Amino acid sequence: ETGVTQSPTHLIKTRGQQVTLRCSSQSGHNTVSWYQQALGQGPQFIFQYYREEENGRGNFPPRFSGLQFPNYSSELNVNALELDDSALYLCASSPVPRQGWTGELFFGEGSRLTVL
Amino acid sequence: QQQVKQSPQSLIVQKGGISIINCAYENTAFDYFPWYQQFPGKGPALLIAIRPDVSEKKEGRFTISFNKSAKQFSLHIMDSQPGDSATYFCAALRGTGRRALTFGSGTRLQVQP
Numbered sequence: 001e002t003g004v005t006q007s008p009t010h011l012i013k014t015r016g017q018q019v020t021l022r023c024s025s026q027s028g029h030n031t032v033s034w035y036q037q038a039l040g041q042g043p044q045f046i047f048q049y050y051r052e053e054e055n056g057r058g059n060f061p062p063r064f065s066g067l068q069f070p071n072y073s074s075e076l077n078v079n080a081l082e083l084d085d086s087a088l089y090l091c092a093s094s095p096v097p098r099q100g101w102t103g104e105l106f107f108g109e110g111s112r113l114t115v116l
Numbered sequence: 117q118q119q120v121k122q123s124p125q126s127l128i129v130q131k132g133g134i135s136i137i138n139c140a141y142e143n144t145a146f147d148y149f150p151w152y153q154q155f156p157g158k159g160p161a162l163l164i165a166i167r168p169d170v171s172e173k174k175e176g177r178f179t180i181s182f183n184k185s186a187k188q189f190s191l192h193i194m195d196s197q198p199g200d201s202a203t204y205f206c207a208a209l210r211g212t213g214r215r216a217l218t219f220g221s222g223t224r225l226q227v228q229p
Contacts, residue, residue, distance in 0.1 A: 031215060041222065042120075042122075042205050042207075042219030042221050043160065043205070044219070048215055056215070103148045107161065110159055
């Protein structure tokens with residue numbers, strides 16, 4: 001069983017640029033969510049995708065957008081990068097439950113973005 | 117608005133000792149309370165979780181104590197080991213439709229040999 005994989009692992013951008021982060025969900029999981037983890041903080045929910053549509057969003061501006069593809073993989077796009085966007089971006093996948101979701105999210109190792 | 121408050125920020129425990137991390141929440145609609153463990157360079161991984169209809173859940177050396185009336189829950193790590201050194205996050209979830217976990221700010225645990 002393949003876990004959640006994310007790419008790239010590290011990247012450096014300058015303020016105003018755009019970035020795309022990618023995530024492959026764990027086998028059998030069709031729900032993907034993205035979290036931002038600033039240094040020394042807990043992860044914060046950005047949004048969630050199910051059946052290629054966004055079905056939940058946290059307190060993040062529209063310049064944070066995403067996609068989910070038919071194979072359940074996902075992208076996170078951030079436009080007009082700001083210094084405060086520097087963080088670890090985590091992707092998490094979970095299955096659609098048949099008899100109630102157990103509650104577990106399966107996280108990837110993250111993409112560390114530095115904005116200069 | 118911080119909906120889940122976690123303390124302490126850091127914790128140093130001797131090998132064999134008990135590590136205790138506390139969390140408090142505000143939103144009474146939360147109905148699932150997991151603890152995640154994160155090692156440096158890794159994503160968080162589920163350690164143990166509890167629902168508010170029980171007051172305690174134990175899995176091996178890890179125990180969650182839950183106080184619904186006080187809106188508090190805690191993680192106890194018995195017989196702490198150096199391999200337990202990691203950052204621990206409490207979290208809370210409302211419902212099952214939108215899988216948006218609200219995390220605490222984390223506790224960095226160091227277990228000294």
